[in-house]
Amino acid sequence: MTTKPERVVLIGVAGDSGCGKSTFLRRLIDLFGEEFMTVICLDDYHSLDRKQRKETGITALDPRANNFDLMYEQIKALKEGQTINKPIYNHETGLIDPPEIVKPNHIVVVEGLHPLYDERVRSLLDFSVYFDISDEVKIAWKIQRDMAERGHRYEDVLAAINSRKPDFQKYIEPQREFADVVLQVLPTNLIKDDTERKVLRVRMLQREGKEGFEPAYLFDEGSTINWTPCGRKLTCSYPGMQLYYGSDVYYGRYVSVLEVDGQFDNLEEVIYIETHLSNTSTKYQGELTQLLLQHREYPGSNNGTGFFQVLTGLKMRAAYERLTTKEAKLAVQV
Numbered sequence: 001m002t003t004k005p006e007r008v009v010l011i012g013v014a015g016d017s018g019c020g021k022s023t024f025l026r027r028l029i030d031l032f033g034e035e036f037m038t039v040i041c042l043d044d045y046h047s048l049d050r051k052q053r054k055e056t057g058i059t060a061l062d063p064r065a066n067n068f069d070l071m072y073e074q075i076k077a078l079k080e081g082q083t084i085n086k087p088i089y090n091h092e093t094g095l096i097d098p099p100e101i102v103k104p105n106h107i108v109v110v111e112g113l114h115p116l117y118d119e120r121v122r123s124l125l126d127f128s129v130y131f132d133i134s135d136e137v138k139i140a141w142k143i144q145r146d147m148a149e150r151g152h153r154y155e156d157v158l159a160a161i162n163s164r165k166p167d168f169q170k171y172i173e174p175q176r177e178f179a180d181v182v183l184q185v186l187p188t189n190l191i192k193d194d195t196e197r198k199v200l201r202v203r204m205l206q207r208e209g210k211e212g213f214e215p216a217y218l219f220d221e222g223s224t225i226n227w228t229p230c231g232r233k234l235t236c237s238y239p240g241m242q243l244y245y246g247s248d249v250y251y252g253r254y255v256s257v258l259e260v261d262g263q264f265d266n267l268e269e270v271i272y273i274e275t276h277l278s279n280t281s282t283k284y285q286g287e288l289t290q291l292l293l294q295h296r297e298y299p300g301s302n303n304g305t306g307f308f309q310v311l312t313g314l315k316m317r318a319a320y321e322r323l324t325t326k327e328a329k330l331a332v333q334v
């Protein structure tokens, strides 16, 4: 950590395993810098180790396998600028290791299965995102990773996903109601009966009415737009690209929706899309494209997943700057 933070800004990153949280965290480091940001993985608050979960039949997604009281106390302490003695869940052994000391930092990211589950923890967060990956896409990603990189069999990957599903639906998915941004990743509408899942339809749901959060929009705020940007300024090979902007009601609240269906052939040309968006929270025209180009090798950089991950990161930076300036101004007034 660099200097002692005057105001710790807490960011929540929620979603199932294998949904792109780590990729997103790497993008956040580009915006905040490694020194400025500390990540707390909520797996460290598992109260049952792997053996105990197996014996009891309680999954890691079940709140009974997690210590929410300790999670709340420690996240609260960090937010108040105190050092904590955080437990460690060891993914290699499946055991709970001796705790480690974690100091507060300017940005503390709380990531994992349950950052928005416990009302007390949720209320501490300054900004949050939920990664909502549809089953079809989740299966395709997990199969690609676990088969290619971990040598698992197709049937085993599928069985693992299916065995998590009931608890996922009960305890993880409902958290999306509380997120400031929900990133939905769905099969494309551009290819009829697509089974490859290479081309994706990605939607960014931005909560309306949150203080200081100005949702990004396309062309004209509050309108409904369907835009086919392909042509002279954006190269699109089959099946093309379709953008959408409009508003919707999500869990009874208004959200602004941005959608990108399709993939970018040439990442440099993303600037064309960027210039038609407003409220992106960039510091200069082209910053969003620049950030995307910085890591073209990350999964999803050539489609809406990368694009909206960067935009969500920019919104988090804006929240950080707004909160810290506000606090600084208040401190001067006192």
Ligand SMILES: Nc1ncnc2c1ncn2[C@@H]1O[C@H](COP(=O)(O)OP(=O)(O)OP(=O)(O)O)[C@@H](O)[C@H]1O
Binding pocket: 015, 016, 017, 018, 019, 020, 021, 022, 023, 024, 141, 142, 144, 145, 299, 300, 301, 305, 306
């Ligand atoms: N946008 C994307 N496009 C294609 N594949 C992706 C994308 N994001 C993630 N993946 C695939 O999913 C895998 C997991 O991604 P990542 O490690 O970012 O997720 P995670 O939520 O942090 O997972 P875990 O909690 O299991 O570590 C990647 O290795 C990649 O195969």
Ligand SMILES: O=C(CO)[C@H](O)[C@H](O)COP(=O)(O)O
Binding pocket: 016, 017, 043, 050, 060, 090, 091, 092, 094, 112, 113
């Ligand atoms: O969902 C998970 C992480 O987000 C893991 O399944 C959970 O942490 C349990 O870990 P393990 O695979 O070591 O039993």
